[in-house]
Structures are given as structure tokens and as C-alpha cells.
Amino acid sequence: MHSTRLFFSGAILLYLYSVHCTPLGHPVHNDVGSCRKTKVAVLGAGMAGITAAKTLSDRGIRDFIIVERNDRIGGRVWSVPFGHRGGQAGGVPYVVELGANWVHGTKNDNRPENPIFSLAEKHDLASHLSNYSNALVFDSSGAVDPDTVVNLTSEFELAFSETKKDADVMLLNGLPDRSLRNGLLEQHWDPQGDPLKLVMEWYAVDFELAQTADVSSQLFSTVASMSTHAYFSEDNLLVNDPRGYETIIHEEAKEILGEDLDDSRLLLKHRVSHIDNTDNSKIIVWTDRSGAGGCIEAEYAIMTFSLGVLKQPDAVQFYPKLPTWKKRAINKMQMGTYTKIFMQFPPDDVFWDKSVQFHVHASEKKGYYPVFQNLDHKDFYPGSGILFATVVGDQALRVERQADEETKEQLMQVLREMFPEKNIPKPLDFYYPRWSTTDWAYGSYSNVPPGMTLEMRENLRANVGRLWFAGEHTSINWFGFLQGAYFEGQKIGERLAARLNGDTIGGEELKYYAVPNKTTDPSEWNDENGVEEGTLKTLALFMSEEGAEA
Incomplete structure (x- = not known):
């Protein structure tokens, strides 16, 4: 991790x-x-x-x-059977991914293809686009007004874009790194005390890095993001192949x-x-x-x-x-922990909107069961009744150290809060891994700290x-x-x-x-130090395009 x-x-x-x-x-x-x-x-x-x-x-x-x-x-690409088709015991199970789940970035004109996308095509791996905008947000009062969500998202995206430009300036001029939190604060983004802002930031930062902005490098988080989503593409394909990723x-x-x-x-x-x-x-x-x-x-x-x-x-x-x-x-x-908690509910008693990919939960406690992904969507496993929650960082460590029943009850309480008008049934199947204590992993994937x-x-x-x-x-x-x-x-x-x-x-x-x-001296960003130099041109292009828009 x-x-x-x-x-x-x-x-x-x-x-x-x-x-x-x-x-x-x-x-x-x-x-x-x-x-x-x-x-x-x-x-x-x-x-x-x-x-x-x-x-x-x-x-x-x-x-x-x-x-x-x-x-x-x-290794940490780990596919396992879960649940049963039709929700009936003894039925053919679905296959879910405990670890890697997405092909992050596909291909872009005049640049190399993401090799994982190439392998997925070579071996006919089934996947479908994850649309992170296809989301509903809930707080303690229920569903949040979509206009409020759009406005807050725009506010965060503007601040986040500016932190990426600042990181590029750091890289080009050999300036000291700092935490992504400090970069966001400089752009007047401070989510403390606001559950909606907290979950907006979690959705963009923690969800990707498996750790918070406070302990993540502004410089290297930008390099990783641009190297994937700008150098390859912004597409994220969720793998739903019955053979497994x-x-x-x-x-x-x-x-x-x-x-x-x-x-x-x-x-x-x-x-x-x-x-x-x-x-x-x-x-x-x-x-x-x-x-x-x-x-x-x-x-x-x-x-x-x-x-x-x-x-x-x-x-x-x-x-x-x-x-x-x-x-x-x-x-x-650093090693982050990213834990997916799978639940199968009766397929004929699904209580969420099956046309929506992500159901987002805003809590006063940042990262407290913040997102539920719908696998019963038409593009993934329609008719499955499968929903999975994701927790990362300290919340993942907490969940991985407690009993399944305790986690299940906490999740049911959150879902009842999100859908107060629904009668939420007990899950037919329930499972999650313990990445932080698995002796051949001890975490999910790495992250670079500030400095x-x-x-x-x-x-x-x-x-x-x-x-x-x-x-x-x-x-x-x-x-x-x-x-x-x-x-x-x-x-x-x-x-x-x-x-x-x-x-x-x-x-x-x-x-x-x-x-x-x-x-880091600017001259050190080269192949001799393990850098894919083509990605630096992407960063420079990003800077020039942002400057032109300004």
C-alpha cells in the first residue's frame, strides 16, 4: 500500500x-x-x-x-467469485475485483497506448466506461440539489486545476514540493466543516490516491495524474469480465x-x-x-x-x-489502503437508482462510507443486485480491523440515511478483503508523501x-x-x-x-532517473493550454 x-x-x-x-x-x-x-x-x-x-x-x-x-x-490484481445470479444460492457466481478494477487511461492521438489497454484489447477483456459525473449525492437530509453539486464541483475543479499548474511551476523551476493540501488552501479551497466539500474532495483526491491531500505530494500527484489522464486519456474503463481482470x-x-x-x-x-x-x-x-x-x-x-x-x-x-x-x-x-466492500441485495428488491453509477454520501466524518458503486447498472452486471462501497486511508484501516457484522451494520445505517423512504433489505452476500494485514501485500498501492x-x-x-x-x-x-x-x-x-x-x-x-x-533540479527529470520524458511534454502542453484559456 x-x-x-x-x-x-x-x-x-x-x-x-x-x-x-x-x-x-x-x-x-x-x-x-x-x-x-x-x-x-x-x-x-x-x-x-x-x-x-x-x-x-x-x-x-x-x-x-x-x-x-x-x-x-x-498479485494485487485479484478476481474472486461473489454472490449468485438471480440472487439464488447455488446459482452461478459473479466475478468481482478485490484489487485493481480499472484500465486507467486508454490511448491518445500521436502518443503511445497505455499498455494495460493494449493487453485488455489483445485478450478481449470486457470493460465499460466509468462515468464519474453519473452520480447522485446524498447528505443527512437525503438527496442534494443537483445545482448545488454542480456549483461545488466547479469550485473544486478550478482550485484543483490551479494546484496542477503550480506543480508544473515547481517542476520547471526546481522549487520545493509541499502537500496537496497546502496547494489547495492557496487556491482558497478549505473543506473543513462542510460535509459536501469534504466528499467532493474525497471523490477527486482520496478516491484516486488512497490517502488524503494532507499526506500527498502536490508535485508527484500531479505527475501521476497527468501521466495517465492527459498522456493516455481521461477514460477509466471498469473491468467486468467474468474471467476476471x-x-x-x-x-x-x-x-x-x-x-x-x-x-x-x-x-x-x-x-x-x-x-x-x-x-x-x-x-x-x-x-x-x-x-x-x-x-x-x-x-x-x-x-x-x-x-x-x-x-x-x-x-x-x-x-x-x-x-x-x-x-x-x-x-x-507511503502505502495506501483502498478497500472495496461488496454487497448483494435481492435483485428484485433494489432500492437505488439503477441508471446511476455512483451514489455519493456526504458525512461530517470525511471518508465515512463516501461512495457506493452500482454494479446493477446496464453497462456492468444488470440484474445482479450488487452494490459496493469504497473506503480508503484511515477509514479503510478502521474497517479492515473490525468484524464483518459491525461493518455491515454501519453500512446499513448509512444506506437508511441516504434512502429514508426505502425499506432496505439485508444483503444476501457480503465480503471485503483486509489488504492492510494480508501478509503478501500489507496495503493496496503506493503514494508519494510531500517533500x-x-x-x-x-x-x-x-x-x-x-x-x-x-x-x-x-x-x-x-x-x-x-x-x-x-x-x-x-x-x-x-x-x-x-x-x-x-x-x-x-x-x-x-x-x-x-x-x-x-x-529536484529541473535537469534531473529525464530517463536516467526513470522519468518517461514524453509525459513532461504533456505537462508543458497543459500549461500552455491553461495559459491560453486564462
Whole structure:
């Protein structure tokens, strides 16, 4: 979505299975020859890991092993059955998305396509446009007058647009970053004490970043937004494919691992416990499965674990410890929590307007069950009776730590407040994940805090010897987006393929900064620091168009 600390105190017993500690404190296998050998160990089988492996394969490097903690591939793209057609027990279930749900941005004239959109088209993934304007807003008095909503939306959008222009000025002039909250306050947008303003801001900011404007970078939130919604397109396609969103990852994996994904290079249900990076000529990855240990000896490893896992002190042990510049970058970056709560009501007793996609709830407590999305809409799962609520940040953490029944009762109270004239039935089915405590995720996706500079971000990307990193959290432009995981997996796959194929320039190590600057010089916004330079032209175009309109 937790700080990364590594324990070491004298001689520590790591595991009893064929492992002992040397005086240097790193694990060594009793029989080094028993380690399975490969060129590249890809750690994690989500979008970044499968893309990295496929990129290696496409460039002639087929000697790799993919290690995955779960019994499935896909990572935080997680599709599960929910409810039943017709609302009848035993009926065919629907498929809902616990994690990634949208294709954010499609394609724009004269610019590259969003690769996730390309994969969706390649594999015939069913989706439909989410229309965020197709919404009704409710407060404690019931439905809010549409003119009031339009006026407040316009007021916020004007302030938000100005904060984006300010962020561009920061970028072009090397000015210090600040919180998005400070940027909005400078534009005279202050929602405190106004439930309608609070939910308007939540709908535009928290809903996207999984955290509040107070803890989000004005500069990087603008970069991420413009890199997706201006560089690709403003379209957001909600995936409603009965095969699940994870289909695009499965189908890509099949191209390198076979139709049944039964290739011996894919190790499911193997948890990575230790990484030994002490030898300049190799890297050893230690795994366990149901209490049985094993190891992989590789020339390189690509770690695609979520930022949330990297922040956990005991999730993976690194030998030697990660350098200070890497640990500080991991600790500085934030992990947000975005929790969807699914409810199926009797399909013949739907109490909301099925022609409306979003039902928005304005509460005095910001983010308290603020939005309900209608899957019974004609474009998604008509006749399903499915509604899902979304909470993020602190509210998501609260909900994930309480019992289902308590959450269900709170939701029913909110719905009764929103629809006081309706007799609201009990849901037939009810489910939500616990992303913040799931031990292979520890959160939903990353977010950049105020003051984190480009050099600090690059330290999150940079390799440590033979250990390389990839994931949405390492993407400068697309952190928090699935295309960020794709691009980073592709880039690291290309770089390691080049190294293994003897191309020292294409396989050059990534730059890191032992003492990163506290501001970002304009000259640093380049490919060497992981920036997709074409997106900067989009920012410049945005500035020129806004200036012309002014």
C-alpha cells in the first residue's frame, strides 16, 4: 500500500532446516550444490513479475525461475467469485475485483497506448466506461440539489486545476514540493466543516490516491495524474469480465509458461524468507514451502514485492542489510489502503437508482462510507443486485480491523440515511478483503508523501548489487497504477536481458544517491532517473493550454 528494519544480534538461529549462521550473520546452505541454479530469479508473479519474465524470454533469456508466495499468479490484481445470479444460492457466481478494477487511461492521438489497454484489447477483456459525473449525492437530509453539486464541483475543479499548474511551476523551476493540501488552501479551497466539500474532495483526491491531500505530494500527484489522464486519456474503463481482470496476466504468462501454467520455472506457494547478496558473483534466494526449505542460486534477482511487504521488518531478511539510502527511500514512500466492500441485495428488491453509477454520501466524518458503486447498472452486471462501497486511508484501516457484522451494520445505517423512504433489505452476500494485514501485500498501492524528491524516488528504483527492484511503487510516473507495474517490470527485464547478452550500456546499473537532494533540479527529470520524458511534454502542453484559456 511498516518500516524496513533487519534484525541482527550476535548469532541468530534462522531456521533448523539445512541452514546455519556464519560468523558474518548471513545464511549459508549446508550443501551449496543443492541450490537450484538459474540466471534470473523473479520474485513475485504479479504484473511486474510476469512482465519482467516475459521481457526476458522475448529477448532470449529463458533461464529464469518465478517465485510466488500464493497459489495463484496476479498479485494485487485479484478476481474472486461473489454472490449468485438471480440472487439464488447455488446459482452461478459473479466475478468481482478485490484489487485493481480499472484500465486507467486508454490511448491518445500521436502518443503511445497505455499498455494495460493494449493487453485488455489483445485478450478481449470486457470493460465499460466509468462515468464519474453519473452520480447522485446524498447528505443527512437525503438527496442534494443537483445545482448545488454542480456549483461545488466547479469550485473544486478550478482550485484543483490551479494546484496542477503550480506543480508544473515547481517542476520547471526546481522549487520545493509541499502537500496537496497546502496547494489547495492557496487556491482558497478549505473543506473543513462542510460535509459536501469534504466528499467532493474525497471523490477527486482520496478516491484516486488512497490517502488524503494532507499526506500527498502536490508535485508527484500531479505527475501521476497527468501521466495517465492527459498522456493516455481521461477514460477509466471498469473491468467486468467474468474471467476476471487477472486474465490479462494469466494470458501473458501462458505465452512463456504454457497453457496450463505448469512449467517447472513457476514456483507457487513458495515464500521468500532470506536473500543473500553477499557474493559479488551470485545471489541466493531462500524460500520455504509448508515448512520445507530450499534455495535458488541466480546471477540476478528481481524483487517485485509490494512496498507494504518491503516496509515490514520481518517479511524478508536481507544479507547484508539493505544500504541506508535504500531503507530510507522505502520508509519514506507511503502505502495506501483502498478497500472495496461488496454487497448483494435481492435483485428484485433494489432500492437505488439503477441508471446511476455512483451514489455519493456526504458525512461530517470525511471518508465515512463516501461512495457506493452500482454494479446493477446496464453497462456492468444488470440484474445482479450488487452494490459496493469504497473506503480508503484511515477509514479503510478502521474497517479492515473490525468484524464483518459491525461493518455491515454501519453500512446499513448509512444506506437508511441516504434512502429514508426505502425499506432496505439485508444483503444476501457480503465480503471485503483486509489488504492492510494480508501478509503478501500489507496495503493496496503506493503514494508519494510531500517533500520526497526525484532522487529519493530513484533510490527506491535503484538496484543493490545483483538485487533489482520493480513494481508500481518504483514507477516515477505511474506509481499506484497497474501500468506502473507493467513499465517497471518491462524496463528491468530489458536491462537484465541486455546485461546477460553482453550489452554493458543497455544493462547499466541504475543510479542511486547516497545523500539525495532535498529539492529536484529541473535537469534531473529525464530517463536516467526513470522519468518517461514524453509525459513532461504533456505537462508543458497543459500549461500552455491553461495559459491560453486564462
